[in-house]
Amino acid sequence: MASRCGAVAVGLLVALVAGCGAGPVGRADLESALALTFDHLYGVQQQRLGRPAAHDAGASATCDKGGPTVPDQGTGEDWSCLVSFVSVDGALHQVTYELQVRTDACYRASGPPSAVIGAPRLATPEGDLDNPLIEFDGCTQVL
Amino acid sequence: MSATPDLTPDAGPVACPHPQASGTADRTVRLGTAVRVEVAKLVAQRPARALLTLAVIGPVLLVAALRLQAGLPKDTLLGRQVRESGLAPSLLLLGFAGQWLLPLLVALVGGDIVAGEDRHGTWPTVLTRSCSRVTLLWAKVLVTAGWVLAVVLALAVSSLLAGLALVGTGPLLSLSGEPIPPGHGVLLVLAAWASVLPPALAFAALAVLAGAVTRSTALAVGVPVVLALVMVLLLLVPGLGPARHLLLASSFSSWHGLLTDPTRLWPLVRGSLVALAWAGVCLPVAFTVLRGRDEPGG
Numbered sequence: 001m002a003s004r005c006g007a008v009a010v011g012l013l014v015a016l017v018a019g020c021g022a023g024p025v026g027r028a029d030l031e032s033a034l035a036l037t038f039d040h041l042y043g044v045q046q047q048r049l050g051r052p053a054a055h056d057a058g059a060s061a062t063c064d065k066g067g068p069t070v071p072d073q074g075t076g077e078d079w080s081c082l083v084s085f086v087s088v089d090g091a092l093h094q095v096t097y098e099l100q101v102r103t104d105a106c107y108r109a110s111g112p113p114s115a116v117i118g119a120p121r122l123a124t125p126e127g128d129l130d131n132p133l134i135e136f137d138g139c140t141q142v143l
Numbered sequence: 144m145s146a147t148p149d150l151t152p153d154a155g156p157v158a159c160p161h162p163q164a165s166g167t168a169d170r171t172v173r174l175g176t177a178v179r180v181e182v183a184k185l186v187a188q189r190p191a192r193a194l195l196t197l198a199v200i201g202p203v204l205l206v207a208a209l210r211l212q213a214g215l216p217k218d219t220l221l222g223r224q225v226r227e228s229g230l231a232p233s234l235l236l237l238g239f240a241g242q243w244l245l246p247l248l249v250a251l252v253g254g255d256i257v258a259g260e261d262r263h264g265t266w267p268t269v270l271t272r273s274c275s276r277v278t279l280l281w282a283k284v285l286v287t288a289g290w291v292l293a294v295v296l297a298l299a300v301s302s303l304l305a306g307l308a309l310v311g312t313g314p315l316l317s318l319s320g321e322p323i324p325p326g327h328g329v330l331l332v333l334a335a336w337a338s339v340l341p342p343a344l345a346f347a348a349l350a351v352l353a354g355a356v357t358r359s360t361a362l363a364v365g366v367p368v369v370l371a372l373v374m375v376l377l378l379l380v381p382g383l384g385p386a387r388h389l390l391l392a393s394s395f396s397s398w399h400g401l402l403t404d405p406t407r408l409w410p411l412v413r414g415s416l417v418a419l420a421w422a423g424v425c426l427p428v429a430f431t432v433l434r435g436r437d438e439p440g441g
Binding site: 009010013014016023024033036037038039040041044074075103104106129130132135136137138139140141143 | 402
């Protein structure tokens with residue numbers, strides 16, 4: 001009797017995990033996570049540069065995996081995302097990030113050092129600090 | 144220190160009440176006695192004391208090494224922050240802990256606590272001296288759970304204090320890029336460490352089961368560790384889908400949800416339920432195996 005109850009409980013759990021379980025990371029999941037993370041990190045970068053942090057970069061992202069023929073979902077190193085944002089001076093900028101999406105629904109984003117997001121190291125009032133926008137880790141909500 | 148249990152005179156009867164005596168109070172006294180004996184046996188073991196010391200000193204050495212070396216462990220989540228925020232080294236260690244360190248530390252005691260009696264040939268002694276077989280096994284399970292708590296607490300507190308002392312109180316950037324102030328961050332790190340307790344306890348149950356089945360300490364330690372590594376490898380398979388969450392290795396990373404914006408608590412609930420299910424399967428089987436054994440004096 002007890003073992004039957006146990007088996008039923010484990011079966012229910014499997015169904016629950018499978019049913020409520022997060023699916024593969026989709027394009028929308030990645031886009032919303034990346035845009036939000038970029039917003040936050042832009043604020044951190046500006047703060048490190050000694051500029052007012054109370055600026056909303058209003059970032060948005062458009063992601064694609066492996067070109068037009070590959071479905072835009074799942075893990076891989078072939079994700080590419082275009083992030084659009086408004087800098088402190090009010091100008092609209094765009095920067096492309098290469099993303100590695102892992103099976104744990106987290107990702108690593110790498111952007112090219114440029115005039116848009118800056119150099120890998122920032123010359124700040126407190127000395128050289130890492131530029132948080134060059135390379136960063138994040139997780140989607142599909143955990 | 145000898146392995147002889149040191150029982151104070153007022154700590155209850157050394158020998159249990161008559162095994163046939165029933166009643167909850169008697170059972171509690173018997174279990175309490177058995178737990179005290181098992182704790183004394185564990186504390187008397189030099190490897191156990193050495194492991195706990197290592198769990199306290201190891202994180203300090205790790206943080207110091209991370210502080211001194213030129214490169215950053217960028218391949219690990221939050222690894223690039225280990226010199227910016229004192230909270231990051233603790234979470235870096237937590238990431239490793241779930242992969243093999245905790246299963247190993249837990250299995251070294253959980254595996255030996257049952258199989259050790261076979262190794263030393265002491266089943267006849269403990270079964271005559273102690274109470275019923277079930278009481279003795281419950282005591283061993285409870286002491287193993289206490290060990291898991293002690294190890295996780297040691298790793299968490301030690302890495303957190305070492306990080307704050309050696310790296311400083313800079314804000315931690317969350318997994319959504321948000322700066323977390325140190326005060327709130329400390330609570331989040333402690334919560335993250337607490338979230339690995341259920342899967343660590345499940346690995347302890349696995350070790351107890353492996354010890355009961357194999358009667359060999361080496362296998363009882365080895366099997367859970369190998370299983371942990373196999374699960375970590377399985378997690379890398381993209382085709383696994385939601386079934387990946389049924390693996391204990393996945394429960395070990397449920398704390399990621401604490402560090403996203405908005406906070407995701409479902410992974411913590413799911414991870415705990417999965418761990419409970421693993422323990423709920425392993426322990427009854429271990430009890431059945433051990434009760435079915437034909438031990439002299441049992």
